[in-house]
Amino acid sequence: MKLSELVTHTSDWVGVPRTVVESHARYLREAGLLTTGGRGLAASEMNDDDKVRLLISVCGTSVASDAAARLNDWLNCQSVEVVQSDAPFRFEFPTKSTLPSALIAFFKRDLQSAEMKAWKSGERFEKPRGAQFQATSDMLSLIFVIDSIRANINLQRVAVVDSKIEAKQTISNRFALTLDFSKPLPIGRKENYRAKAEFTCQLSEENLIGWSGCFDE
Structure with missing residues (x-):
């Protein structure tokens, strides 16, 4: 499966617009986190790592421009x-x-x-x-x-x-x-505390x- 096909496939089954998935793929490719090489019919085939990396990025990153940095965290x-x-x-x-x-x-x-x-x-x-x-x-x-x-x-x-x-x-x-257990964990609720949304x-x-x-x- 080529990257363009994987982008369409991921968009279809994850429910994210293709343009968004395409942006994730572009940022990951530019950072060297997806297989690259060739164009059109000569484009590289996506391996197993490529496929799950794109899925993780699309599902685990709220802003496509952060895709590379966030993917490294997920990895x-x-x-x-x-x-x-x-x-x-x-x-x-x-x-x-x-x-x-x-x-x-x-x-x-x-x-x-x-x-x-x-x-x-x-x-x-x-x-x-x-x-x-x-x-x-x-x-x-x-x-x-x-x-x-x-x-x-x-x-x-x-x-x-x-x-x-x-x-x-x-x-x-x-x-x-x-x-990192070398750093103390915060205990208790700080003044003006507001719980953040996950x-x-x-x-x-x-x-x-x-x-x-x-x-x-």
Whole structure:
């Protein structure tokens, strides 16, 4: 897939105007953060790193002109919390220590795997003796908290018996910039304190499955 095709694909499945995605791509390319070379039919093919870098930039940067600096922050994010909820599944993304590697594992191996099909079908829930689950529901999401450089790849599902939630499972991998513990953390509320808003971008299952198609080309 060429960069121009990836820009259109990302715009379609993330819901961001193509002109905005194109601006992100231009700033990243100028900073040497995307593969470059050739034009038109001779243009370079985007590799796996290129694809997730553009996705991270579009979802994790509020202003395109900041794309290069913000992407470097995202690339330095480390896994800070893995949740598996005793769920007997072998997904690859929870084993990754960096956000790009976890995203590549999630999109290329986990999202369309037999494990994911079993997860979505409600298999492998621990059932109370004699109980029959009336329904199961699941949610897949990728969340970027833009201002504080945090991200979460998250799977959740619940099982319902007699209109009550009887079982819940979560598998997630949370990422953040490494904290510098040599600096004292602020304690207490300062005078004239105002809580700041956290700008987030959340991709749902439809977004994720649609965007993952770029790895098939």
